[in-house]
Amino acid sequence: MTEYKDVVILYHGKCPDGFGGAYAAWKKFGDRATYIPVDHGDAPPEGLAGREVYLVDFCYETAEQMGTLAKRAKRLVVLDHHESARPLVEAVPEHVYDAKRSGATIAWSYFHPETPAPRLMQYLEDGDLYRYSLPETRGIFSYLLVLPFDFFAWDKFAHELEDDAKRVEILKKSEAYTEFFKALADMSVERAKKVRFEGHEVYFASTHPNITLRSYVGNTLYKKLPPFALVVTAHPNGFGVSLRSDGSIDVSKIAEKYGGGGHPGAAGFFIPNGSEMPWTEVADEGSDA
The missing domain is CATH 3.10.310.30 (Diaminopimelate Epimerase; Chain A, domain 1)
Incomplete structure (x- = not known):
């Protein structure tokens, strides 16, 4: 059985918003925590007994799963925004539920209450909720498609987005990505x-x-x-x-x-x-x- 650290972050895997929430946790805990991508249909990992567990942009599907996890963990905190999960999220004493925000921005404000959300978090929310109210969001999401789910890569990217000149370079490069991904999507549509x-x-x-x-x-x-x-x-x-x-x-x-x-x-x-x-x-x- 894998030996986890005292703090365990279970985040929505294969999802930019979920990884953005994990990144927010990583900016607080760094290597003091274990980060595990999870998905719907998965069973909770073994080995969480006595750990401080955070569910980020994710909640297990049944009250039984959540109850078992709550009993095993030393502490359980759920940070989520999916409307179908609301009753299960709100049944956990320590939780933040907000359907008007994304998992990434909920996690950022929870782990960094005194620090404004960086641009990356704002783009993640704008795209994940499919608002696209920020003109640069589509380009940023195209760029994220080729960025690995790696905390150091995302940290570098987050800092570059705060620099106006580097952000312009990123958006220029993302134009080619956007055209290519749109062509792939159009083939699926056809x-x-x-x-x-x-x-x-x-x-x-x-x-x-x-x-x-x-x-x-x-x-x-x-x-x-x-x-x-x-x-x-x-x-x-x-x-x-x-x-x-x-x-x-x-x-x-x-x-x-x-x-x-x-x-x-x-x-x-x-x-x-x-x-x-x-x-x-x-x-x-x-x-x-």
């Missing part, structure tokens, strides 16, 4: 198929598991065929399913039916290998099928 799922005829597409690409594809497709779209990514142990909605339907409720969760407009769940697919393909018009 190859999308219609399926029947949860009483709706919607578009189904596959793409790279990066959250920015999934969101672009999903949002493009639900605009073509409301009220939502499915974007699926392949993994060794199954399929990740992302749901993106126009707001007229709460896709987090759909995701919860399959063991997932999220927000009303953006949610997801996981289908293990060997499971029956919960949708059926709709034959193209004019097809002999």
Whole structure:
């Protein structure tokens, strides 16, 4: 069994916002903590007994899991913003829940209450909540697509964003990244198929598991065929399913039916290998099928 340090950070893995929250914790604890990426469908790691545990941009799906974790840990703190997780988050005595902020900015204000959030945190929130109210956010997220989930790399990047001249250089470089990733996303959109799922005829597409690409594809497709779209990514142990909605339907409720969760407009769940697919393909018009 892995021997963890006294402080353990469990953060939403494979997600810029989740890693941003872990980065905020790292800026406080450094190498005094153990940092573990986790995902929905995972069981809590063993070896957390007697540890100070922080769940960042993440909450386990069941009250049983959360209760077991709370009993084992010396201290449990949950920092989250996913609306489907709200009851479980608020059941933990030490928590911060705020659907209007992202996991990264919640974590930053929790771990650094006297320090204003750096630009990186602001961009993460703007993109994760799909506001894009800051003109530079799309470029920054394109750049993040090629940046490894490494604290030292992110720390360097965060400092560069605070320098006006270096930020201009980053944004100029990100233009090429943005064009390339948009081309990849557009290919997924062009190859999308219609399926029947949860009483709706919607578009189904596959793409790279990066959250920015999934969101672009999903949002493009639900605009073509409301009220939502499915974007699926392949993994060794199954399929990740992302749901993106126009707001007229709460896709987090759909995701919860399959063991997932999220927000009303953006949610997801996981289908293990060997499971029956919960949708059926709709034959193209004019097809002999």
